Amino acid sequence: MATIRDVAKRAGVSVATVSRVLNQNGYVNEETEKRVRQAMKELNYKPSEVARALFKKTSKTVGLIVPDITNPFFPELVRAVEDVMNIYDYTVILCNSDEKAEKEREYIEVLKQKYVDGVILTTNQLTPDEVDEWDVPIVVLDRPFHERYPSVVADNYGGARLATRHLYEMGCRRIAHIQGPMHVVNAVERFRGYQDEMMELGIWEQRLVIQGNYQLKQAKEAVMAALTDHEIDGIFAGNDAMAVGALKAVQQCGLTVPDDIAIIGYDGIPLTEMTTPELSTVSQPIYEMGAIAARILIKQIEGKPLEKIHYQLPVQLMVRQSTSRREQT
Amino acid sequence: MATIRDVAKRAGVSVATVSRVLNQNGYVNEETEKRVRQAMKELNYKPSEVARALFKKTSKTVGLIVPDITNPFFPELVRAVEDVMNIYDYTVILCNSDEKAEKEREYIEVLKQKYVDGVILTTNQLTPDEVDEWDVPIVVLDRPFHERYPSVVADNYGGARLATRHLYEMGCRRIAHIQGPMHVVNAVERFRGYQDEMMELGIWEQRLVIQGNYQLKQAKEAVMAALTDHEIDGIFAGNDAMAVGALKAVQQCGLTVPDDIAIIGYDGIPLTEMTTPELSTVSQPIYEMGAIAARILIKQIEGKPLEKIHYQLPVQLMVRQSTSRREQT
DNA sequence: ATACTATCTGTAACCGGTTACATCAACGAA
DNA sequence: TTCGTTGATGTAACCGGTTACAGATAGTAT
Numbered sequence: 024m025a026t027i028r029d030v031a032k033r034a035g036v037s038v039a040t041v042s043r044v045l046n047q048n049g050y051v052n053e054e055t056e057k058r059v060r061q062a063m064k065e066l067n068y069k070p071s072e073v074a075r076a077l078f079k080k081t082s083k084t085v086g087l088i089v090p091d092i093t094n095p096f097f098p099e100l101v102r103a104v105e106d107v108m109n110i111y112d113y114t115v116i117l118c119n120s121d122e123k124a125e126k127e128r129e130y131i132e133v134l135k136q137k138y139v140d141g142v143i144l145t146t147n148q149l150t151p152d153e154v155d156e157w158d159v160p161i162v163v164l165d166r167p168f169h170e171r172y173p174s175v176v177a178d179n180y181g182g183a184r185l186a187t188r189h190l191y192e193m194g195c196r197r198i199a200h201i202q203g204p205m206h207v208v209n210a211v212e213r214f215r216g217y218q219d220e221m222m223e224l225g226i227w228e229q230r231l232v233i234q235g236n237y238q239l240k241q242a243k244e245a246v247m248a249a250l251t252d253h254e255i256d257g258i259f260a261g262n263d264a265m266a267v268g269a270l271k272a273v274q275q276c277g278l279t280v281p282d283d284i285a286i287i288g289y290d291g292i293p294l295t296e297m298t299t300p301e302l303s304t305v306s307q308p309i310y311e312m313g314a315i316a317a318r319i320l321i322k323q324i325e326g327k328p329l330e331k332i333h334y335q336l337p338v339q340l341m342v343r344q345s346t347s348r349r350e351q352t
Numbered sequence: 353m354a355t356i357r358d359v360a361k362r363a364g365v366s367v368a369t370v371s372r373v374l375n376q377n378g379y380v381n382e383e384t385e386k387r388v389r390q391a392m393k394e395l396n397y398k399p400s401e402v403a404r405a406l407f408k409k410t411s412k413t414v415g416l417i418v419p420d421i422t423n424p425f426f427p428e429l430v431r432a433v434e435d436v437m438n439i440y441d442y443t444v445i446l447c448n449s450d451e452k453a454e455k456e457r458e459y460i461e462v463l464k465q466k467y468v469d470g471v472i473l474t475t476n477q478l479t480p481d482e483v484d485e486w487d488v489p490i491v492v493l494d495r496p497f498h499e500r501y502p503s504v505v506a507d508n509y510g511g512a513r514l515a516t517r518h519l520y521e522m523g524c525r526r527i528a529h530i531q532g533p534m535h536v537v538n539a540v541e542r543f544r545g546y547q548d549e550m551m552e553l554g555i556w557e558q559r560l561v562i563q564g565n566y567q568l569k570q571a572k573e574a575v576m577a578a579l580t581d582h583e584i585d586g587i588f589a590g591n592d593a594m595a596v597g598a599l600k601a602v603q604q605c606g607l608t609v610p611d612d613i614a615i616i617g618y619d620g621i622p623l624t625e626m627t628t629p630e631l632s633t634v635s636q637p638i639y640e641m642g643a644i645a646a647r648i649l650i651k652q653i654e655g656k657p658l659e660k661i662h663y664q665l666p667v668q669l670m671v672r673q674s675t676s677r678r679e680q681t
Numbered sequence: 682a683t684a685c686t687a688t689c690t691g692t693a694a695c696c697g698g699t700t701a702c703a704t705c706a707a708c709g710a711a
Numbered sequence: 712t713t714c715g716t717t718g719a720t721g722t723a724a725c726c727g728g729t730t731a732c733a734g735a736t737a738g739t740a741t
Contacts, residue, residue: 026697037721042699049700050718072465073411074697076402078726084445084466092427092434095622102422105448114462116413117446119434133443136401137413239626267626274628293424297568297596299603299628355727366691371729378730379688403727407696 025066034062045070076138085320086134086142088118088127094237095264095292096309097145100164103313104143111321113140122207124148131157141320144168148206160323164316166208173323173332175316179209182305182338183216186259186287189303189340191224193285193348195257198226199249201235201242201269203261210237213261213289231255235265242268250276256284257346263288263295266302270345285346291339300344308336354395363391374399405467414649415463415471417447417456423566424593424621425638426474429493432642433472440650442469451536453477460486470649473497477535489652493645495537502652502661504645508538511634511667512545515588515616518632518669520553522614522677524586527555528578530564530571530598532590539566542590542618560584564594571597579605585613586675592617592624595631599674614675620668629673637665 027045031038036055043049044059051059062068076082087104089097105115116139118130127149134142141160151169154161163174190198200217203210214232221227233249235242242265249255250272258273260266266288273284280286280300288295291306315334322329356374360367365384372378373388380388391397405411416433418426434444445468447459456478463471470489480498483490492503519527529546532539543561550556562578564571571594578584579601587602589595595617602613609615609629617624620635644663651658 027699028697038698039700039722040720043720046699050720052719055719069461069465071406071467071697072462073402073405073467074726075699076726077400077406077697077728078699080726082402082466091431092421093431095424095427098421098424098427101446102420102448105421105446112462114445114447114466116443117430117434118443119431132398133401133441136398137411137443138400138402271626271628294623294626297600297623298626299600356729357727367728368691368693368730369689372690375729379690381689384689400727403696404729405696406698406727407729409696 024071025068027068027070029066030059030062030068033066034059080138081140081324082138083112084114084116084137084139085324086116086118086130086139088120088130088142088144088146090122090146091119092117095294096262096290099292099309100145100313103310104317107314107317108321113321120146122146122148128153131159135159140324143316143320147208160320162316162320162323164312167212168208173319173329175312175319175334175336176209177307177312177336177338179212179338180216180219182289182307182340183213183259184220185338185340186289186305187217187220188224189342189346190257190259190285190287191220191226193257193281193346195285196226197228197231197255198257198259199231199233199246199255201233201245201258201260201265203235203237203265207237210261217259235261235268237262237264239264239268239271242266243272244268246272247276250278258284258286260286260288263290263292263302263304266304266345267294267298270298270302280345281348285348287346291341295341295343298345303343303346304341306339306341308338312336353400354397356397356399358395359388359391359397362395363388409467410469410653411467412441413443413445413466413468414653415445415447415459415468417449417459417471417473417475419451419475420448421446424623425591425619428621428638429474429642432639433646436643436646437650442650449475451475451477457482460488464488469653472645472649476537489649491645491649491652493641496541497537502648502658504641504648504663504665505538506636506641506665506667508541508667509545509548511618511636511669512542512588513549514667514669515618515634516546516549517553518671518675519586519588519614519616520549520555522586522610522675524614525555526557526560526584527586527588528560528562528575528584530562530574530587530589530594532564532566532594536566539590546588564590564597566591566593568593568597568600571595572601573597575601576605579607587613587615589615589617592619592621592631592633595633595674596623596627599627599631609674610677614677616675620670624670624672627674632672632675633670635668635670637667641665 027038027041031041043051044056108115120126143162143164145164147166163172167176202214233245246269258269260269269286288302288304291304295302295304356367356370360370372380373385437444449455472491472493474493476495492501496505531543562574575598587598589598598615617631617633620633624631624633
């Protein structure tokens with residue numbers, strides 16, 4: 024690998040001049056610049072990002088911490104972040120935390136040792152106080168966190184109300200909700216949206232709440248159990264995976280969707296269009312969320328002012344077969 | 353951030369000694385070591401990976417180039433790579449190439465500038481000659497490439513024969529195949545497996561081959577068209593997404609799966625268990641493939657000998673509802 | 682007593698960039 | 712003529728680690 028000194032020698036100039044050409048700063052004579060560029064080409068010179076990082080303490084790299092890329096909500100988010108970062112010549116280190124605070128801490132430590140310029144967090148078991156000490160630009164994605172940290176989230180509460188009301192309008196009166204894990208903030212918000220809407224509609228009942236953990240399997244079993252207990256005519260699942268679980272449970276019990284029980288999910292992952300019947304869902308602008316988070320992080324890194332630090336994006340009700348009944352109220 | 357010189361000063365030793373403690377090499381007196389470790393703790397010292405990388409030309413980082421993380425085959429693969437790399441204290445830079453040679457080249461360039469220690473390629477539009485010049489340890493994953501590059505693939509040819517024969521045994525005689533894109537090697541292999549098996553069974557017909565591009569939508573439309581043309585009683589799709597497309601097409605035409613048409617996919621992604629009926633498929637050991645690739649790469653990086661450079665893992669026929677007929681032959 | 686070896690530590694060069702500072706030429710203004 | 716400014720370039724320190732080499736001490740073999 025050619026170094027800057029090789030280039031300097033070949034072009035008959037000093038390393039400072041080569042560096043000036045490289046960074047387009049300071050004065051360089053046009054003729055000289057040509058010679059330098061020529062030398063670079065001849066030697067196929069590419070500057071070492073590492074050497075540069077050492078001096079500048081910035082590496083054109085960011086960390087992206089997600090709970091689990093295997094969860095179908097995240098690939099699109101990750102893709103968005105990568106796409107935008109790529110445009111601005113940043114590179115993305117992917118980290119799976121499994122929602123474990125310890126893993127998050129370890130990753131942050133490593134990322135800092137590598138001089139990453141910033142981190143996007145889509146998971147969060149940590150306290151703001153702890154994050155304060157990291158001393159790296161942070162953007163929180165998908166999970167609301169704390170005032171002083173820029174964040175990009177969707178309207179979980181509103182989306183949940185939307186879904187609940189939609190089931191009501193489709194004629195459902197005993198609407199169950201499969202909760203996500205209560206240590207995840209957006210699951211709590213969705214639950215609250217559901218609860219408030221149910222109360223406003225005057226049909227709230229504690230026993231319609233089913234405990235879930237965002238996983239298909241567990242949701243399926245929980246719904247199976249719930250179905251035998253008390254009649255239910257609609258299910259609002261805390262995410263799409265659980266909605267599929269519910270769908271399977273209902274079908275397995277010999278009931279039909281949407282006529283016996285209508286089902287709506289949450290997230291809007293591609294999966295929802297692959298089931299039969301296709302699943303209604305509250306669609307989040309996943310790609311956009313990732314893209315915005317990436318842009319905010321870059322602005323922060325480059326010290327530009329953020330015109331806004333908290334983004335709450337609107338969600339969209341996607342009505343598909345799983346809630347499309349004839350007999351509407 | 354404390355530097356090695358800060359630690360040295362505090363412990364009353366030279367930087368060389370601190371470095372020796374850090375790397376556990378050379379002679380260091382027990383007492384001295386204690387003082388140094390104490391100083392490190394007090395200053396919360398973490399060595400700069402960047403400075404280290406500059407000197408050692410190794411960064412404890414690897415690149416992972418995939419076509420598109422959004423394709424449901426890849427998250428598990430990526431996760432496996434990340435998990436294993438993490439164990440060995442490597443960090444993973446994720447790159448989406450969209451199967452474009454140009455993007456792959458750009459990424460490699462960037463990765464080299466960052467002194468990555470190796471690269472896992474799960475995509476490949478490039479010639480071995482070109483890759484030769486990269487001068488970075490490479491492992492090719494999921495796509496067979498070239499003799500001299502270590503690779504981890506599944507038995508695409510065998511799996512395709514397995515799937516085809518399974519449909520035959522379920523009573524299908526006019527078995528269509530939805531091809532993946534022919535510029536992707538594993539799609540070609542699956543096609544060849546299908547073709548050979550069909551010939552051996554004496555039921556091969558060129559017109560049963562349907563052009564696909566690994567995408568659900570396109571496959572669905574192609575199958576719709578094919579269904580009206582000539583009767584078909586079984587479909588072997590080149591991947592699971594296309595199998596779902598086929599399923600939707602068949603159902604939309606008022607036919608039932610598996611009784612009118614049996615369907616089997618390929619890959620074994622979680623999606624196949626979410627449809628109704630659940631999809632039979634040829635399951636690849638995705639996680640294991642990623643994990644092995646990661647281990648091989650590490651061995652290469654660390655200069656250890658590989659006992660084997662080409663891994664072809666067995667696939668498994670997963671018989672589910674979409675091919676479970678009563679009337680078998 | 683001498684030579685040799687093992688243990689322990691420090692100095693300084695090096696990795697490949699960036700940049701503060703110095704130098705020098707040319708030119709216009711005072 | 713002198714000074715100030717702009718343009719162009721080079722020297723060398725610096726970023727924070729690693730390591731070759733040298734030097735010192737102590738113990739052991741001859």
